[in-house]
Amino acid sequence: MMKQIEIRYATDADAVSLSKLIQRTILASNSKDYSHESLDLLCSIYGPEQVAERIKNEHILLCFEGVNPIGAAGLRGDYLRSVFVEPFHQGQGLGKLLVGEIEEIARQKSVSCLMVHSSITARRFYRALGFNVVKYQSSPEGPTILMSKSLS
Ligand SMILES: CC(C)(COP(=O)(O)OP(=O)(O)OC[C@H]1O[C@@H](n2cnc3c(N)ncnc32)[C@H](O)[C@@H]1OP(=O)(O)O)[C@@H](O)C(=O)NCCC(=O)NCCS
Secondary structure, eight states, X not given: OOOOOEEEEOOGGXXXXXXXXXXXXXXXXXXXXXXXHHHHHHHHHTSHHHHHHHHHHSEEEEEEETTEEEEEEEEETTEEEEEEEOGGXXXXXXXXHHHHHHHHHHHHTTOSEEEEEEESTTHHHHHHTTOEEEEEEEETTEEEEEEEEEOO
């Protein structure tokens, strides 16, 4: 059974633990859909310094079980970003909980349509949360799917 979950905004002090969470999750969960080159590039994009920058520029929510973060989701402008749940804790509703909180923050900021560059891995997750496919894209980090959800 899931222990008490705490949710709060990320601060500078979370950069290293958040980077570790994201890199672990990329290597464990995205490896079935992406090449080694893409995974390496993705991990470098989420190094501790890059994550510290994200914390400055995005509203990033973290959820904790104990002292370590086990899930994250962020908002930058109209875009949902940095959505990751620790592999061991996936499938327990944490991703849905975090994205729901981000949707609420986006509504408060008068965002009418929330966008996300979904990984191939997360497409069904976003479909389950009411996002629709806008278009398939390719980038140096590999293929992604632009998806959107009306918040009105
Ligand atoms: C995608 C991710 C964030 C989902 O988090 P999660 O906590 O496992 O998802 P939840 O348990 O909250 O699932 C919410 C809903 O999505 C559905 N869902 C989640 N993953 C799914 C999958 N792979 N296939 C089908 N449905 C899925 C669940 O069944 C659930 O549906 P319900 O509300 O009808 O019960 C997580 O798996 C992850 O970190 N993946 C790897 C990193 C990644 O690709 N992140 C996205 C970057 S854009």
